[in-house]
Amino acid sequence: MNKHIRVAVLFVVMQLVSSMVSPPLLLAGEVFLDEEFTSLNRWEPWAFSNIKRYSQYTLTSLDGVSCLKAVSNNSASALRLKEWFNVYDFPKLAWRFRVSNIYRKGDSSSKDGDDYPVRLYVMFRYDPENATLGERIQYELARAVNGEYPPHSSLNYIWASKDNAADIITSPFTSRAMMLPVARGRKQVGIWVEHRTNLVKDYQAAFGRNPPAMATIAVMSDAxxxxxxxxxxxxxxxIFSK
Incomplete structure (x- = not known):
């Protein structure tokens, strides 16, 4: 067989084998996550070491569509996506949600009122190589307690119980978490609400700087x-690019 023909055949075979064993590359314009909650295969429970009563997350159907049901009762925990994504490749977020009620004592500005019937929690990954010495010490202590690093920072898209909640609220627990109300008060209780946004632009507006590249999300109902x-x-x- 001619040498050039052998090389061409070998190249084609290698391409076919590679396509069978390697995952397809995500191209510009593609979707990282299109979750309709027909299963929870991509999710894992996420609990907090100082909270013993957990919220409940189950699959159900409502108005003829599959969905995730989150129930909180003097409790707190979350359901976390197992995968990380690059927010510069996939900056767009869209989600649809509804709540049965808001909290009488809910108040985003106080620790006692820092609960939300639903939130979408976007966590940006801590990178030790880009941290100061003080941050490294702080994060290593946190990992020793919790078994993993806490987020570098986070955006929390919340249903605020108060009608007059500001557009951007610093968490009463940490300046590394910013709360962004996407619904407020009782007006839309009991109906589906859809929110679309750009994670990079929201982070810049909330923190005044560009976000770390890698992030993951969690859904949470806490009380x-x-x-x-x-x-x-x-x-x-x-979660998608365009």
Whole structure:
């Protein structure tokens, strides 16, 4: 067989084998996550070491569509995506959700009121190589307690119980977490609400700087500070590039 023909055949075979064993590359314009909650294969429970009563997350159907049901009752925990993504490649977020009620004592500005019937929690990954000495010490201590590094910073898309909640609120627990109300008060309780946004632009507006590249998300319903209860539903979450 001619040498050039052998090389061409070998190249084609290698390409075929590579396509069978390697995952396809995500191209510009593609979707990183298109979650409709028909299963929880891509998710894992996420609990907090100082909270013993956990919120409940189950799959259900509402209005003819599959969705995630989140129930909090003087409790707090989350459901976390197992994968990380690059927010510069996939900056767009869209999700649809509804709640059964808000919290009478809910108040984003106070520790006692820092509960939300539903939130989408975007966590940006801590990178030791880009941290100061003080940050490294702080994060190593946190990892010793919790078994993993806490996020570098986070955006929390929340349903605020107060009608007059500001557009951007610093968490009463840490300046590394910013709360962004996407619904407020009782007006939309019991109906589906859809929110679309750009994670990079939101981070820049909230923190005044560019975000770390890698992030993951969690969904959460918590009521441990107010001692109240709520039920929420999420029927879709999309993370995409355009």
């Amino acid at each position: 441990d500070n107010t001692g109240e209860s709520a039920t929420a539903y999420i029927d879709s979450i999309r």
